[in-house]
Amino acid sequence: MTPGAAMTPGAEVVVVGAGIVGAAVARALALAGVGVTVLDRGPAACGTSASGEGNILVSDKAPGPELELARHSAGLWPALAAELTEELGPRFPALEYEPKGGLVVATTAEGAAGLTGFAAAQRDAGVLATELSADQALALEPWLTPDPAAVVHYPEDAQIQPVVATEALLASARLHGARLRVGCEVLGPVVARGRLVGLRTTGGDIAADQVVVAAGPWSGEVAARLGVDLPVLPRRGVVLVTARMPQRVFHKVYDADYVGAVASGAEDLQTSGVVESTPAGTVLIGSSREHVGFDATLRVRVLRELAARALRLFPFLADVPVQRAYGGFRPYTPDHLPVIGPDPRLPGLWHATGHEGAGIGLSAATAELLRDLLLDRTPTLAATPFAVDRYVLTSTAPPTAAGTEHG
Amino acid sequence: MTQVVVIGAGPAGLAAAVRARGRGAEVVLVDAMAQVGGQYWRRPPEGPGGDGPLPGNDARRFAVLRERLAADPGCRVLTGTQVWALEQRPGLPPEVHLLQESPDGENRRLVLAPQALVLATGAHDRTLPFPGWDLPGVFTAGAAQTLAKGEGLPVGRRVLVAGAGPFLLPAAVSLAAAGARVVGVHEAASLGRLADGYLSRPWESAGALGKTLELGRYALAHARHRIPYRTASAVVAAHGAQRVESVTVAALDAEWAPVPGTGRELEVDAVCVSHGFTPRLELAVAAGCRIASGRAVLVDAAQRTSVPGVYAAGEITGTGGAHLALAEGAVAGHCAAGGDVADPGLRGIRRLRRVHAAFARRLEAAHAVRPGWRGWLDDATTVCRCEGVTVGTLREVAAATGSAGMRSLRLTTRAGLGMCQGRVCGRTVEELLGVEGAGDHRPVAVPVRLGDLASEPVAVELVDSTSAHRMKPVEPCGTQRANRGGA
Numbered sequence A: 001m002t003p004g005a006a007m008t009p010g011a012e013v014v015v016v017g018a019g020i021v022g023a024a025v026a027r028a029l030a031l032a033g034v035g036v037t038v039l040d041r042g043p044a045a046c047g048t049s050a051s052g053e054g055n056i057l058v059s060d061k062a063p064g065p066e067l068e069l070a071r072h073s074a075g076l077w078p079a080l081a082a083e084l085t086e087e088l089g090p091r092f093p094a095l096e097y098e099p100k101g102g103l104v105v106a107t108t109a110e111g112a113a114g115l116t117g118f119a120a121a122q123r124d125a126g127v128l129a130t131e132l133s134a135d136q137a138l139a140l141e142p143w144l145t146p147d148p149a150a151v152v153h154y155p156e157d158a159q160i161q162p163v164v165a166t167e168a169l170l171a172s173a174r175l176h177g178a179r180l181r182v183g184c185e186v187l188g189p190v191v192a193r194g195r196l197v198g199l200r201t202t203g204g205d206i207a208a209d210q211v212v213v214a215a216g217p218w219s220g221e222v223a224a225r226l227g228v229d230l231p232v233l234p235r236r237g238v239v240l241v242t243a244r245m246p247q248r249v250f251h252k253v254y255d256a257d258y259v260g261a262v263a264s265g266a267e268d269l270q271t272s273g274v275v276e277s278t279p280a281g282t283v284l285i286g287s288s289r290e291h292v293g294f295d296a297t298l299r300v301r302v303l304r305e306l307a308a309r310a311l312r313l314f315p316f317l318a319d320v321p322v323q324r325a326y327g328g329f330r331p332y333t334p335d336h337l338p339v340i341g342p343d344p345r346l347p348g349l350w351h352a353t354g355h356e357g358a359g360i361g362l363s364a365a366t367a368e369l370l371r372d373l374l375l376d377r378t379p380t381l382a383a384t385p386f387a388v389d390r391y392v393l394t395s396t397a398p399p400t401a402a403g404t405e406h407g
Numbered sequence B: 001m002t003q004v005v006v007i008g009a010g011p012a013g014l015a016a017a018v019r020a021r022g023r024g025a026e027v028v029l030v031d032a033m034a035q036v037g038g039q040y041w042r043r044p045p046e047g048p049g050g051d052g053p054l055p056g057n058d059a060r061r062f063a064v065l066r067e068r069l070a071a072d073p074g075c076r077v078l079t080g081t082q083v084w085a086l087e088q089r090p091g092l093p094p095e096v097h098l099l100q101e102s103p104d105g106e107n108r109r110l111v112l113a114p115q116a117l118v119l120a121t122g123a124h125d126r127t128l129p130f131p132g133w134d135l136p137g138v139f140t141a142g143a144a145q146t147l148a149k150g151e152g153l154p155v156g157r158r159v160l161v162a163g164a165g166p167f168l169l170p171a172a173v174s175l176a177a178a179g180a181r182v183v184g185v186h187e188a189a190s191l192g193r194l195a196d197g198y199l200s201r202p203w204e205s206a207g208a209l210g211k212t213l214e215l216g217r218y219a220l221a222h223a224r225h226r227i228p229y230r231t232a233s234a235v236v237a238a239h240g241a242q243r244v245e246s247v248t249v250a251a252l253d254a255e256w257a258p259v260p261g262t263g264r265e266l267e268v269d270a271v272c273v274s275h276g277f278t279p280r281l282e283l284a285v286a287a288g289c290r291i292a293s294g295r296a297v298l299v300d301a302a303q304r305t306s307v308p309g310v311y312a313a314g315e316i317t318g319t320g321g322a323h324l325a326l327a328e329g330a331v332a333g334h335c336a337a338g339g340d341v342a343d344p345g346l347r348g349i350r351r352l353r354r355v356h357a358a359f360a361r362r363l364e365a366a367h368a369v370r371p372g373w374r375g376w377l378d379d380a381t382t383v384c385r386c387e388g389v390t391v392g393t394l395r396e397v398a399a400a401t402g403s404a405g406m407r408s409l410r411l412t413t414r415a416g417l418g419m420c421q422g423r424v425c426g427r428t429v430e431e432l433l434g435v436e437g438a439g440d441h442r443p444v445a446v447p448v449r450l451g452d453l454a455s456e457p458v459a460v461e462l463v464d465s466t467s468a469h470r471m472k473p474v475e476p477c478g479t480q481r482a483n484r485g486g487a
């Protein structure tokens, strides 16, 4: 099944993209004794992984392969964060891994019905999801809107500082022998006898036994340069950051009004409120979803919608100033599932991309899965749902996964 | 009739508004401050709704500009009004999003959709860090001058003024006039560089005579107050337990590196520092204007930026002082209202602009920040005051992560992520790390309360469709509501 798989340790893998996914993959391979080089056209950790939030969530995923991947990844993070902290020492900035749990709040009757049904299905799939009374919810979040229609507590949700996490994975990968080349853009393939054997880059040709594309929302473009079609597209998201304040939000708190309006591919604006405080004392309010290509210009309407949603959850925020807004482009695929594994069309080419609004959380399990496939080990999770074959072999798009991510 | 929105009511914006009116455009002039005048003509508020006395510099000029606009029904002056965002429109100048704060909390959000936009957002002073610069008692020269001029309050009894640029002189004079004993003015530039800047090609300065006289006047005032003036000298540390009690000054070499063994401690209770100005570029960046190297909005002879219908004038096109700002503003207003830069009516203005620009280049050459200043930092020196990030932390994190990306470095160190959003420390951090940043990319230009952000904005029609000469919503022109604003 894996053209060009079964590699021997010591062989050279080139990872394209020094975001969190490329960093996690590089570290996993380096730890397994594989020679790895990570390339990035910019500096490291300055793409999507530095433009979003750091939620590690199970709460927003419907039963199915992504939930499995998310649960597995969420389970890997505590040990991973501890290992990185240990390895890199106290001089390295803190990862701020916080297993603080999430509350999903419905403020309308329809939202409540959708939420409780969704949570029941997740419980059947093994997710911890406890319905709370308004009093119980207010005990956990005293500043929450006093009359929520329904609240579900997800103790498995966590958060991490995504840029520190990316830099930490890269630093650790380097400690285990990986190399990083920044300012080096992939332009095209070097192919020999139908097999990818290297990359043409702005820094010259680079030989590679295997190439892993982890170029986030630019993965479609990189794949095209290598001669294959990969449906990874950008989906714009914007986050608001408030001024610092004494902590008044204690969990990750999302609004559930998305549950009825399941993941649509509509061009139009979608927002789902996510409110969380950071160790720095700011509150992050995310995030929007728009199909506007790579257009990064500000739209006031989007900010307004985000603000309005946050106020429905936490009315006290009305007096809190927003001091900045930032955003990025989630790498999304038509069926909202990542692409992880070998590309049957070009032996030597692998993908680890398309994580949309969940790449920070999913990076740990993605790296493990890709490493196992690349080294011909038996993966912990079934790899087929993430295989690129689903785009190659079927002409019609697979059914849309239910649920909307909150990243 | 062209509808022109001018952002910033300093010398550049006032001149632009008057000129645009002169060509018959409908004008809306917006400023965050409670009063028009900008930095140059900043005045103390005098009771509710009132205007304070006029300042000394070019007071008549200011009075004329201000009265022209106040008496003009074709110009609406919105003071106490912040532009918090610009939203780009293809082929057109951006939509202008305004916030009017009122003391009763009933803030208003307004939107303007201009046919032409003049950006005249000015500059704020730049301060280089040194050990102890975050102690109480260390002020920017601008803040000290505002207090001295506005409230008649000196920031201390024994005050030292240091930094670089001609602005040190008026700052010292206002402090002395307010009753402080100014123990010295320490200019970092060397005498040689100053001489090259000011004295070479003297014919270029001929037209900037007013400027030269102004400097001369300050120099005289210095003599009267017997203020020692030293060149190639800087404050390299401030000391004190609760607040500044003394400073160390040291001689600098031509690149501003402290010369070892020259440090000497002086007793003071306040220090005022200024190392030139840094333009307020966030709106220009938000509009999509190209920024030239050296952080100035790129403009052509008509003050046009790279964005259709967007003009820029004053300090945001490069440090030049109030007179250059006036000339650039006049050209920008004229052209934004449909005029041609070659129009004969602009001949005198074009000449003034040329002369003052040449003079500004000399000042820049004389006083521009040199890289040796890093030599007076130590690892414990705070760089980002909002987030308490030190030089040591910056260097340590950069070394630990091996990162060369400003986006990552900001988020791993938190430098520049605080209340001022890197306005104070952004350039310093970039220079310290040798990494280029996103410059002045701040799409939310001023903090906005979430409640205001969530509210419905009111579209301001520039011209009432029933009567081409009235503005809507109707509010007397030049109306200024008291106690609003603040930068």
Ligand SMILES: Cc1cc2nc3c(=O)[nH]c(=O)nc-3n(C[C@H](O)[C@H](O)[C@H](O)COP(=O)(O)OP(=O)(O)OC[C@H]3O[C@@H](n4cnc5c(N)ncnc54)[C@H](O)[C@@H]3O)c2cc1C
Binding pocket: A016, A017, A018, A019, A020, A021, A022, A023, A039, A040, A041, A042, A043, A044, A045, A046, A047, A048, A049, A050, A051, A052, A053, A054, A055, A056, A184, A185, A186, A187, A214, A215, A216, A217, A218, A219, A222, A236, A237, A238, A239, A286, A287, A288, A327, A328, A329, A330, A331, A352, A353, A354, A355, A356, A357, A358, A359, A360, A361, A362, A406, A407
């Ligand atoms: C607003 C927002 C909020 C989000 N919130 C969350 C959240 O809470 N939780 C979560 O898990 N996820 C969240 N995400 C999603 C998450 O950020 C992404 O899924 C993840 O960062 C993707 O990582 P990556 O490594 O695939 O891509 P990136 O971080 O984008 O890295 C790709 C790298 O590839 C490089 N590259 C591109 N083209 C080339 C080329 N030709 N040659 C060389 N290098 C190239 C780029 O420079 C870049 O550095 C959010 C995203 C956004 C936008």
Ligand SMILES: Cc1cc2nc3c(=O)[nH]c(=O)nc-3n(C[C@H](O)[C@H](O)[C@H](O)COP(=O)(O)OP(=O)(O)OC[C@H]3O[C@@H](n4cnc5c(N)ncnc54)[C@H](O)[C@@H]3O)c2cc1C
Binding pocket: B007, B008, B009, B010, B011, B012, B013, B030, B031, B032, B033, B037, B038, B039, B040, B041, B081, B082, B083, B084, B120, B121, B122, B123, B124, B125, B141, B142, B143, B145, B167, B170, B277, B280, B283, B313, B314, B315, B316, B320, B321, B322, B323, B325, B445, B446, B487
């Ligand atoms: C403290 C200080 C003192 C100075 N003293 C002198 C001096 O003595 N002599 C001299 O020649 N030069 C001086 N300068 C330089 C001075 O900036 C200029 O000479 C002159 O004021 C420039 O005019 P301007 O119109 O370009 O900008 P400014 O006078 O700075 O006016 C810009 C205006 O734009 C407004 N503005 C900016 N952003 C927004 C926004 N988002 N929303 C709404 N309004 C906004 C500001 O409130 C301000 O009023 C000084 C500068 C400073 C900072």
